[in-house]
Amino acid sequence: MGSARHFIRGAALALLALVAIGATAPKASAADGPLRIGYSDWPGWVAWQVAIDKGWFKESGVDVDFEWFDYSASMDAFGAGKIDAVTVTNGDTLVMGSGGSKGVMIMLTDYSNGNDMIIGKPGLKKLTDLKGKKVGLESGLVEHLLLLNGLKKAGMTDADVEIVNVKTNDTPQVLSDDAISAVGAWQPVAGQAMKGVPGAKPLYTSADQPGLIYDVVTVSPTSFAGRKDDWAKVMKVWDKVVAFITDPKTQPDAVKIMAARSGVPPEEYVRYLKGTKLLSLAEGAKVFKDADGFGSLYGSTRNADDFNVKAGVYKESQDVKSYIDPSLAGAK
Amino acid sequence: MSASPDEVRARFDRLKAREPILQVRGLCKTVPAKDGERTILNDVNFTTHRREFLCVVGPSGCGKSTLIRTIAGLEEASGGEILVAGQPVHGPGPDRAMVFQGYTLFPWLTVLGNVMFGLRMADKPKEEAAREARQWLDLVGLEPYADAYPHTLSGGMKQRVAIARALAIQPRILLMDEPFSALDARTRARMQAYLVDIWRKIDVTIVFITHDLDEAVLLADRILVLKTGPGEVVDLMEVPALRPAAGRTLDDPALRATLERLEGFIHAHETVVDDEPVTPVVRLASVAEEVD
Amino acid sequence: MLGVLSFVLPLALWSAVSYAPFLWHPLVEITDPGDVAYYSKGMRAPADAFAEEVEGMTASGQAPPQGIPANPVYLPAPHEVALALWAAATPAADAREEFRLSSSLWHSIQIIFWAFLISSAIGVPLGILCGSYSAIGRLTEPFVEFFRYLPAPAFGALCVAVLGIYDGPKIAIVVIGTFFQQVLIIAGTTRRADYALLEAAQTLGARNLRLVRNVVVPAVLPDLYNDQRILLGWAWTYLIVAELVGTSSGITFFITQQARYQHFENVYAAIFILGIVGFGSDLLLARLGRWLFPWRRTTA
Ligand SMILES: Nc1ncnc2c1ncn2[C@@H]1O[C@H](COP(=O)(O)OP(=O)(O)OP(=O)(O)O)[C@@H](O)[C@H]1O
Numbered sequence A: 001m002g003s004a005r006h007f008i009r010g011a012a013l014a015l016l017a018l019v020a021i022g023a024t025a026p027k028a029s030a031a032d033g034p035l036r037i038g039y040s041d042w043p044g045w046v047a048w049q050v051a052i053d054k055g056w057f058k059e060s061g062v063d064v065d066f067e068w069f070d071y072s073a074s075m076d077a078f079g080a081g082k083i084d085a086v087t088v089t090n091g092d093t094l095v096m097g098s099g100g101s102k103g104v105m106i107m108l109t110d111y112s113n114g115n116d117m118i119i120g121k122p123g124l125k126k127l128t129d130l131k132g133k134k135v136g137l138e139s140g141l142v143e144h145l146l147l148l149n150g151l152k153k154a155g156m157t158d159a160d161v162e163i164v165n166v167k168t169n170d171t172p173q174v175l176s177d178d179a180i181s182a183v184g185a186w187q188p189v190a191g192q193a194m195k196g197v198p199g200a201k202p203l204y205t206s207a208d209q210p211g212l213i214y215d216v217v218t219v220s221p222t223s224f225a226g227r228k229d230d231w232a233k234v235m236k237v238w239d240k241v242v243a244f245i246t247d248p249k250t251q252p253d254a255v256k257i258m259a260a261r262s263g264v265p266p267e268e269y270v271r272y273l274k275g276t277k278l279l280s281l282a283e284g285a286k287v288f289k290d291a292d293g294f295g296s297l298y299g300s301t302r303n304a305d306d307f308n309v310k311a312g313v314y315k316e317s318q319d320v321k322s323y324i325d326p327s328l329a330g331a332k
Numbered sequence B: 001m002s003a004s005p006d007e008v009r010a011r012f013d014r015l016k017a018r019e020p021i022l023q024v025r026g027l028c029k030t031v032p033a034k035d036g037e038r039t040i041l042n043d044v045n046f047t048t049h050r051r052e053f054l055c056v057v058g059p060s061g062c063g064k065s066t067l068i069r070t071i072a073g074l075e076e077a078s079g080g081e082i083l084v085a086g087q088p089v090h091g092p093g094p095d096r097a098m099v100f101q102g103y104t105l106f107p108w109l110t111v112l113g114n115v116m117f118g119l120r121m122a123d124k125p126k127e128e129a130a131r132e133a134r135q136w137l138d139l140v141g142l143e144p145y146a147d148a149y150p151h152t153l154s155g156g157m158k159q160r161v162a163i164a165r166a167l168a169i170q171p172r173i174l175l176m177d178e179p180f181s182a183l184d185a186r187t188r189a190r191m192q193a194y195l196v197d198i199w200r201k202i203d204v205t206i207v208f209i210t211h212d213l214d215e216a217v218l219l220a221d222r223i224l225v226l227k228t229g230p231g232e233v234v235d236l237m238e239v240p241a242l243r244p245a246a247g248r249t250l251d252d253p254a255l256r257a258t259l260e261r262l263e264g265f266i267h268a269h270e271t272v273v274d275d276e277p278v279t280p281v282v283r284l285a286s287v288a289e290e291v292d
Numbered sequence C: 001m002l003g004v005l006s007f008v009l010p011l012a013l014w015s016a017v018s019y020a021p022f023l024w025h026p027l028v029e030i031t032d033p034g035d036v037a038y039y040s041k042g043m044r045a046p047a048d049a050f051a052e053e054v055e056g057m058t059a060s061g062q063a064p065p066q067g068i069p070a071n072p073v074y075l076p077a078p079h080e081v082a083l084a085l086w087a088a089a090t091p092a093a094d095a096r097e098e099f100r101l102s103s104s105l106w107h108s109i110q111i112i113f114w115a116f117l118i119s120s121a122i123g124v125p126l127g128i129l130c131g132s133y134s135a136i137g138r139l140t141e142p143f144v145e146f147f148r149y150l151p152a153p154a155f156g157a158l159c160v161a162v163l164g165i166y167d168g169p170k171i172a173i174v175v176i177g178t179f180f181q182q183v184l185i186i187a188g189t190t191r192r193a194d195y196a197l198l199e200a201a202q203t204l205g206a207r208n209l210r211l212v213r214n215v216v217v218p219a220v221l222p223d224l225y226n227d228q229r230i231l232l233g234w235a236w237t238y239l240i241v242a243e244l245v246g247t248s249s250g251i252t253f254f255i256t257q258q259a260r261y262q263h264f265e266n267v268y269a270a271i272f273i274l275g276i277v278g279f280g281s282d283l284l285l286a287r288l289g290r291w292l293f294p295w296r297r298t299t300a
């Protein structure tokens, strides 16, 4: 009896003394390893899952590793140079670049078409009804941009409302607070906010301003310069994905794959898909023309740049052109 | 059956003729206090000889434990020197072993493991250490309990293990700080007999602290009496009897007289006893041991 | 007996709040929207607003909405959670790996295991040295003391930059969160080693490292063991932030993802399983402790 104890005590000490090196992460990719792309929970990006599950990348002869992240963790990983590309908004591409992690937007995945919204309490009908009232949203993020855009169109400014900074995930609870008249949130949080306060409805959504926020694939300049052919193949696959998801015949299959990735029932997922306008390469090519206004990635990004500077996200205006590489996505 | 004065004198002459084992010279101990320093021991001088049994008595708080801990090397002297077999003491050493009031057996070791401890620290090979340890256990009558853990033993048995553990390193001096005061009267009497029995079988000098004056008179060759505030030697008393324990009883008029003188000393100094507790760590440990 | 009761009581309270319609239930779940334009089936409306609508609709001769008292979605009923637990135990064959509770949990357990092992391999010896030698303690502890107030999650991005995107940074966050506490706690426990035993050992010839190895460590081992149990629980709390770093994985990802889509019955199921795993392993460790340290009767 005593000796068994002795043995275990000894073993416990030995175990403590053992300096274990944790699972060593794979090394940074060489010039010919797989392209590593970070993606996160947004319908336009979850769409890639279809290609992953169907094995379309292999068919096209390109080796890619998609890594699933929390959105902000994906930007951290890109910033740290641990992945070659990341799916983000055009505005956040500037934010990463201003912090020193320069990336170029080489293709579009979608724009938000109603998935981002400003939701008003029952009784409120238009943005102008918010004059002098409190709006809860996460300042500096896309809902903030959306609100400013809406206010401007309604002939108001941000001085006309009082912005209360809350986490997007908390907006459903915040909306039921008496002091708050509206919140800004994206799906699925927005839907939950409306469910929780019956009668609450969107006052302004990203569908009212298509192109306000573009979702893109941002690639590190080095990877893009060195492996342009591979990236071209990735983009080809994207066209196939968009076709598969938008075709009513194959859509249920697509939704099933995407819903599984997000961990929700397919019937619930269809709703979120609706608020997203997926962009085929042909559609994207038009957006890649330099122009003012939200019909162009350039115009939209310049607007985001203004917003970022005004909202204090970063100090100096960024050179938008240097963040966009139309060489693959632009019209031929 | 009292010993004649001549017999006693001859015995002490023989004792003092033996080589001195422990010499304490001008020992002082001060500790920092609120208002500068406090003197605990002041100019303590005495000598014990080989195979002597010395008891130390004195009122509570007079510095008995401090004295024995300084001899053990657990505390630094502030002044004076301590020689063991002529060598000055710096820190604990294998020439002195100590038995504490609170047993202080290692609870994670078996009885045998405890007794082997000092031998292992002296780099004795395991088998040899075990064999020797068993002999010491045999001496205190606990060989059958070699594989038991200390928490399964009674207080008297624990203290016997502690004695075996101390003796196993074969020290010149065995230092004992109130070793039997936590035991009940019957056990204490038995332990006293054990101790004297063992002491007679081996070549060891014992310095034994007690506040039980009867115990001192029954066990000691000589009794060192301390007074308090600060601790100083009052007397080094010779017990007018033949060797310790053997046939001693307190009915012996000579021993009665010694006891009364001792009581007189202690009484005379008891009025100045300060009410501060003794070294707290030791006390707390012994309390914890008892509750267990 | 009381132990069982301590679980039964909260469960009873939860059941009462969930099933007794007169307890709390501040909302009404719409079963039939009637003629109220903006109501739909399954929506939860505040009870007073609902009452107003019923009154208004009845007054104007339209069909009033119907509904049953309900709690906010954030508090699912016990049976819903039980069903979710059952679903988690029997995942659909085509469920993604990350949404199988068992495999996310297993992944998390591995993170904790490695993190705790690494942290302990350095933290325990260092803590013992700090507690045994005051010089080492004075050299190390101020820095450790300072560092333990820095929030481990703040190092997330740095950990990713250094250790990559997979399990490396997660383990690192848990290590950072645990290690500094560990050094201090272990050092404190070591200092509380029974001084009388150390003195006894010194009189028997034990010195320096041998004293530490042969006396200090075994003397405090049962306490160290209990410290480690507490620290292990601590490590679990850091898992929640650690798993949001780098690629999404583990039980936290499961929980946050389910919460994002407001499937709170799944969230609660996961929380329950975490509780069971934590409580169960602690119970097991306590038993093991009693067997390993029989002289310590208070190894509860
Ligand atoms: N490290 C120390 N710092 C301060 N005071 C001390 C220290 N050690 C001992 N003392 C004080 O010195 C005095 C003598 O203590 P000591 O323990 O030696 O007495 P004692 O004669 O053994 O008493 P008792 O008979 O109660 O055991 C006490 O007043 C005690 O409070």
Ligand SMILES: [Mg+2]
Pocket: B064, B065, B066, B177, B278
């Ligand atoms: Mg004392």
